[in-house]
Amino acid sequence: MIQVKNLQKEFRIHQARAGLGGAFRDLFSREYKTVKAVNDLSFTVEEGEMFALIGENGAGKSTTIKMLTGILTPSEGEIVINGYVPFKQREEYVRSIGVVFGQRSQLWWDLSPMESFRLLKSVYKVDGPEGDKWLDRLIEELEINPFVSQPVRKLSLGQRMRCEVAASLIHKPRLLFLDEPTVGLDVLVKQKIREFLRNLNETENMTILLTTHDVSDIEALCKRVLVMDKGKLIFDGLLSDLKEKWGNGTEVSFQMKKRTPADELRKTLGEMPCEISQVNEYTISVKVPQSQEMLPFVLSTVMSTFEVSDVKIMETSTEDIVRNIYQVDTGVRGHA
Amino acid sequence: MHKLYMELIRMRFLTMLAYRVNYYSGIIIYAINIGAYYFLWGAIYGGQQQLGGLSVEQMTSYVAIAWMSRAFYFNNIDTEIAQDVREGKVAIEMIRPYNYLSVKTAQAFGEGIFRFLFFAGPGIFLISLIIPFHFPATATGWGLYLISLMFAFLINTQINLLTGLFTFFLFRNDGMMRAKRVVVDLMSGLVLPISFFPGWAQTVMGFLPFQAVNYYPSLIFTGAITPGRSWELIGFQAIWMVVILVPILILWRMARNRLVVQGG
Numbered sequence: 001m002i003q004v005k006n007l008q009k010e011f012r013i014h015q016a017r018a019g020l021g022g023a024f025r026d027l028f029s030r031e032y033k034t035v036k037a038v039n040d041l042s043f044t045v046e047e048g049e050m051f052a053l054i055g056e057n058g059a060g061k062s063t064t065i066k067m068l069t070g071i072l073t074p075s076e077g078e079i080v081i082n083g084y085v086p087f088k089q090r091e092e093y094v095r096s097i098g099v100v101f102g103q104r105s106q107l108w109w110d111l112s113p114m115e116s117f118r119l120l121k122s123v124y125k126v127d128g129p130e131g132d133k134w135l136d137r138l139i140e141e142l143e144i145n146p147f148v149s150q151p152v153r154k155l156s157l158g159q160r161m162r163c164e165v166a167a168s169l170i171h172k173p174r175l176l177f178l179d180e181p182t183v184g185l186d187v188l189v190k191q192k193i194r195e196f197l198r199n200l201n202e203t204e205n206m207t208i209l210l211t212t213h214d215v216s217d218i219e220a221l222c223k224r225v226l227v228m229d230k231g232k233l234i235f236d237g238l239l240s241d242l243k244e245k246w247g248n249g250t251e252v253s254f255q256m257k258k259r260t261p262a263d264e265l266r267k268t269l270g271e272m273p274c275e276i277s278q279v280n281e282y283t284i285s286v287k288v289p290q291s292q293e294m295l296p297f298v299l300s301t302v303m304s305t306f307e308v309s310d311v312k313i314m315e316t317s318t319e320d321i322v323r324n325i326y327q328v329d330t331g332v333r334g335h336a
Numbered sequence: 337m338h339k340l341y342m343e344l345i346r347m348r349f350l351t352m353l354a355y356r357v358n359y360y361s362g363i364i365i366y367a368i369n370i371g372a373y374y375f376l377w378g379a380i381y382g383g384q385q386q387l388g389g390l391s392v393e394q395m396t397s398y399v400a401i402a403w404m405s406r407a408f409y410f411n412n413i414d415t416e417i418a419q420d421v422r423e424g425k426v427a428i429e430m431i432r433p434y435n436y437l438s439v440k441t442a443q444a445f446g447e448g449i450f451r452f453l454f455f456a457g458p459g460i461f462l463i464s465l466i467i468p469f470h471f472p473a474t475a476t477g478w479g480l481y482l483i484s485l486m487f488a489f490l491i492n493t494q495i496n497l498l499t500g501l502f503t504f505f506l507f508r509n510d511g512m513m514r515a516k517r518v519v520v521d522l523m524s525g526l527v528l529p530i531s532f533f534p535g536w537a538q539t540v541m542g543f544l545p546f547q548a549v550n551y552y553p554s555l556i557f558t559g560a561i562t563p564g565r566s567w568e569l570i571g572f573q574a575i576w577m578v579v580i581l582v583p584i585l586i587l588w589r590m591a592r593n594r595l596v597v598q599g600g
Contacts, residue, residue, distance in 0.1 A: 064428065067348050069430075069431050070430065070431070071427050071430040071431065071595070072595060073592065073594075073595070087592075090430065091433045091434065091435070092431060092433070094430075094431050094433045095433045099431045101427065101428070104424065104425060104427060104428055105428075107353065108347065108432075110351050110354040110355075111347065111354070112351060115347070115350065118343070119343050119344070119347055120342045122339045122342075122343040123340055123343075123432055123433065123434060124433065125339075125340075127339075137527070151354075194519045204597065
């Protein structure tokens with residue numbers, strides 16, 4: 001459904017010279033620096049996938065989304081989505097996609113969302129009973145009915161955001177882009193929007209791509225994750241693989257019925273490459289680096305040898321993983 | 337497609353109505369402008385019957401109608417485009433399946449109709465109570481005026497699109513837009529009928545599109561020229577419209593390729 005090959009985007013940035021003399025010289029000749037915002041990006045996405053694009057600020061996520069939605073023209077590379085080349089066949093292409101920008105509103109500020117929906121319906125030519133039914137469903141599922149007739153400027157951010165989502169879906173697109181959709185929303189609204197998106201993906205088989213800083217968004221919605229850094233794709237795969245690759249492993253804490261020293265546990269586990277530490281006389285924690293292979297073995301061995309009263313498994317959160325990625329990366333940058 | 341543009345015009349209408357104080361003050365500003373020019377010209381004419389080929393009555397009508405026309409053709413889409421570009425709102429416009437420039441033109445048209453009906457209409461009514469005012473006597477006169485006015489709107493909107501499009505390249509062009517506003521008001525014959533300019537200036541302005549924006553329709557309204565000459569002027573307007581379309585299309589293509597969305 002989405003095919004991206006060797007995508008690149010360069011920007012020319014004007015470098016201002018220092019001082020008054022520099023400003024004067026800038027009037028006549030300017031120096032430019034070329035910055036690669038997106039560098040050699042390739043990936044494909046199948047219909048019905050839900051996936052996230054993450055990365056630090058300035059990693060090139062937004063530029064990528066803007067190229068995918070046909071707003072920006074790539075410097076090099078190919079994009080084919082739904083059979084269209086976005087920047088060349090923009091007007092036809094955008095009929096098949098919906099876009100939500102968390103930072104920008106697509107509703108008319110002075111009018112009610114309902115008026116905006118009306119206009120969008122004629123923009124996308126979805127009149128007729130089917131369009132009405134779909135809109136009714138959107139209004140009902142997003143629970144925006146109580147305020148759909150108030151001017152947008154009087155809505156709270158959470159209310160507005162739900163209207164934004166409805167507005168982006170009015171023409172029942174096959175593909176939905178969400179650029180940081182949950183920025184600044186409270187937990188309840190976030191949950192409502194996520195639930196709605198998941199439902200949409202299941203019932204309509206809609207492909208959903210989101211960029212986010214909020215790791216809980218990804219955990220709640222996406223199986224697949226793309227990680228970008230400095231314009232490059234540094235990871236493309238399942239969320240579980242991402243955890244495996246960048247995570248700190250899993251920590252298991254055993255609560256024993258008898259006093260047990262850590263050495264005893266070490267003996268039982270043998271050469272297993274895991275960290276064992278004594279929390280208190282009855283509690284021992286074991287850190288397992290690769291959870292999928294080793295965790296079942298550690299659990300079964302310990303449980304069969306000792307009398308265990310309680311087990312707690314603490315997985316590294318995606319948040320930790322993201323922090324790890326960024327930290328490792330800045331470390332590299334420091335040496336370079 | 338037709339329905340979309342009707343809807344856009346309606347939306348702009350509603351948006352204009354949303355700010356009622358703006359609306360009331362707009363009527364008063366138009367009435368004051370027309371009144372001020374009326375008294376100014378009264379003083380200039382003094383006791384004279386004719387000046388620059390226009391009688392006092394024709395001059396009065398000219399001033400009133402020049403402002404009435406302006407109510408219709410005037411719009412701020414260049415500043416709107418500049419704002420869209422500066423605030424990055426242009427991103428939202430690009431994800432919609434329509435042509436940005438046509439949509440802007442439709443919105444300008446909605447605004448034009450609103451001002452024409454609610455500013456210029458009541459303004460002219462108020463003024464006609466105080467000062468002598470001549471409406472065209474025949475249906476042909478009205479028809480010719482309205483056709484010419486429509487072209488005036490299109491040409492002025494194109495000029496605005498052109499200045500607005502420069503924002504894609506310069507990012508800040510408030511100075512250019514302000515200069516354009518003064519130039520259009522002066523050279524279109526709003527402040528001074530073109531026939532009052534010195535000969536060489538008239539020759540220069542003959543090569544510029546600005547008088548097609550106001551002078552032609554106003555001249556047709558006053559009845560100072562024959563219907564044959566009126567058609568000739570409308571023909572000139574049509575030519576200008578086509579001519580200005582060319583740089584707009586070229587600039588738009590270039591703008592699309594080097595668009596930068598500001599602010600993330």
